[in-house]
Amino acid sequence: MIALTLDRIADITRSRVGGPARLTDTVTGPVTIDSRQVAPGALFAALSGERVDGHDFAAAAVAAGATAVLASRPVAEPHLIVDGGDAGVVTALGRLARTVVDELTAADVVGVTGSSGKTTTKDLLAQVLGALGPTIAPTGSYNNEIGHPLTVLRADTSTRHIVLEVAARGIGHIAHLCSIAPPRIGVVLNVGSAHVGEFGSRAAIAQAKGELVEALPTAEDGGVAVLNADDDAVIGMAARTRARVVSYGRSEQAQVRARNVELTPLGCARFELWLRGRGTAPVELRLVGEHQVHNALAVAAVAAEAGMGVADIAAALSQAGSVSRWRMEVTERxxxxxxxxxxxxxxxxxxxAALQTLTAVAQQRRAFAVLGHMAELGAVHEAEHERLGQAVAAAGIEGLIVVGEQAEPVAAGAESVSAWRGQALRVPDAAHAVAALRERLRPKDVVMVKGSRVAGLERVAEELISGEDAK
Structure with a gap:
């Protein structure tokens, strides 16, 4: 973060300096909500979590080197106090981030949204743009009203790119995040069914995602909307922005395209990257799954706007690896x-996409899908889970293990396909799924584990990797 005195921060955040703090004391960063991450010169933001209250860790934060605590109630340590409880602290962080990003005129802000693929694309972007200069991006899915400003506040005068994952739980959320860190380049990956239970319809999801392109500067001021040409709901957002539109995808109309796509034996995509007017170059991704092609094309479009040539973009994409955990991590025992x-x-x-990847990796080997439920689908929950089960059967996957009562319709859907020769097993939790797999796995089998975060199925994969080999 750029260096700011406490009196300047107080003015920006509309807070009051208190305790033994001095107005001239300086915060040099980082800004954090975790006292364990405090470093000398930090600002510790105290929030009241479900299990702990950050105010109780104010002393530890200052002892570790924090200049002050941003708090919503008085503490004995040097502090800046705001009104409004946790919401007041979060608002203050947003105001501070906006001031910092406005002062970092040499830094380009890139926002990424979509129903799926945001984190992977953000990670790819950070690696590719990093070749051009210091790049800041959130760790994991730090994409809400807390993570967004904390990411921005990691930037300093050396930063050239700030890559932000932009998520929404409702209409207006993305617009709010864009007000904290206004993007020059906005990427919309897709509009799917994720969170349809909260939004009510795919059209409402598209309305929310499109807030990103509405927030962009005009084309004359350098605004660029990077839109998926293969998703009608996304490319239709071109009418909602005054920015210049760059399309990507596999359709002939796209300005950034992938030609001759094929999968390696490990399930990684190999293709020819084509940029209109800039030439072609070969790409071989290290990420697993054909669906990663679209993510890579979005990154290529942004990188081209940042000034990279097609050969350099292709080389950077081919070198980029997985960063965030539990996203298509492939391990061979x-x-x-x-x-x-x-x-x-x-x-x-x-x-x-995951089922397609499983079948591509398995080839002639036995395949097992361990599936938890998909959260936040609302009224279409049962229908979508049954459809998923039917897709498992259509893919010819031999073993289906369904974890948890909410995922039960997946098993029913698979069993409804009379031609399926596989077996569906229903288990209550991750531990039972591991036990079932250990009884069934043979050398060379392929297992794919996937479910919504609340299902906690990463434990299945971790146990399989660290446990015994197949008999």
């Missing part, structure tokens, strides 16, 4: 069993 851990989250579209 000593006995040849391959475990695909994609347990971070799930929605109908990402489940379909």
């Amino acid at each position: 000593r006995d040849g069993v391959t475990v695909i851990n994609d347990a971070y989250n799930a929605n109908p579209e990402s489940m379909a």
Whole structure:
């Protein structure tokens, strides 16, 4: 973070300096809500969590080197106090981030949204743009009203790119995040069924995602909207922005395209990257799954706007690896069993992509899908889970293990396909899923684990990787 005195921060955040703090004391960063991450010169923001109250860790934060505590009630340590409880602290963080990003005129802000693929695309962008200069991006899915400003506040005068994952739980959320850190480039990946239970319809999801392109500067001021040409709801957002539109995808109309896509034996995509007017170059991704092609194309479009040539973009994409955990992590055990851990989250579209990846990796080997439920689908919960089960059967996957009562319709859907020769097993939790797999796995089998975050299925993959080999 850029250096700011406490009196300047108080003015920005509309807070009051208290305790033994001095107005001239300076915060140099980082800004954190975790006292364990405090470093000398930090600002510790005290929030009241479900289990602990950050105010109780004010002394520890200052002892570790924090200049002051941003708090909503008085503490004995040097502090800046705001009104409004936790909401007041979060608002203050947003105001501070906006001031910092406005002062960092040399830094380009890139926002990424979509129903799926945001975190992977953000991670790819950070790695590719990093070749051009210091780049800041959130760790994992730090994409809400707390994580957004905390990410921005990691930037300093050396920063050239700030890559932000932008999520929404309702209409207006993305617009709010864009007011904290206004993007020059906005990427919309897709509009799917994730969170349809909260939004009510895919049209409402598209309305929310489109707030990103509405927040962009005009084309004359450098605004660029990077839109998926293969998703009608996304490319339709071109009418909602005054920014210049750059399209990407596999359709002939896209300005950034992938040609001759094929999968390696490990399930990674290989293709020819084509940029209109800039030439072509070969790409071989290290990420697993054909669905990663679209993510890579979005990154290529942004990188081209940042000034990279097609050969450099292709080389950077080919070198980039997985950063955030539990997203298509592929591990091969000593006995040849391959475990695909994609347990971070799930929605109908990402489940379909994961099944495609499982069959591509398995080839002629036996395949097992360990599936938890997809959260936040609302009224379409049962229908979408049954459809998923039917897709498992259609893919010819031999073993289906359904974890938890909410995922039960997946098993019913698979069993409704009379031609399916596989077996559906219903288990109550991750531990039972591991036990079932250990009874059934043979050397060279392939297991894919996926479900919504609340299902906690990463434990299945971790136990399989660290446990015994197949008999």
